[in-house]
Amino acid sequence: GDKVKQSPSALSLQEGTNSALRCNFSIAATTVQWFLQNPRGSLINLFYLVPGTKENGRLKSAFDSKESYSTLHIRDAQLEDSGTYFCAAEASNYQLIWGSGTKLIIKP
């Protein structure tokens, strides 16, 4: 089965609303990274996490290594937040295991 399972696979939101994306791990992840792949295809790093939380503007992410999950919260969604969000868990000192992505569409 999937070592990194992302949910939901797709999400459509109204501009200005909030959302939560999740990754569950069946591996012993030590760090997690979250990326946004924008409609042009560029992969943008949003967060690099050790166990704990980080916040950047309207984005907040948490990683719980004991319960093997990570979340990404988007507050007050904007049109430019549209794209596909990926999480990736560190499996070794350089290898990342990737989730299959959450496709997020923000509607005006």
Place this chain on the structure above:
Amino acid sequence: NAGVIQTPRHKVTGKGQEATLWCEPISGHSAVFWYRQTIVQGLEFLTYFRNQAPIDDSGMPKERFSAQMPNQSHSTLKIQSTQPQDSAVYLCASTTGGGAETLYFGSGTRLTVL
């Protein structure tokens, strides 16, 4: 800081031709990763260099794919005798120290094999 630069952005080849993809990592970064992305397979690890040395090429198809990093400012991925199943977006990423640190990706090269 221009970020990771990949060229060309798009490449179309005929079946059986060779394709060479280029990556310039962020200046000062010592690790370079190559990934391949398709709708069906998602993001697949291909190979990894640290301080120009090949560390792990376990994701590379053995027969037709090769990667090199002749100096710290660029890496190449070469695909010989391209096949339609090689069509994908090829992504290069770099990090500062070589571990699974914050990955910075280039914009990718979209390879289409006719």
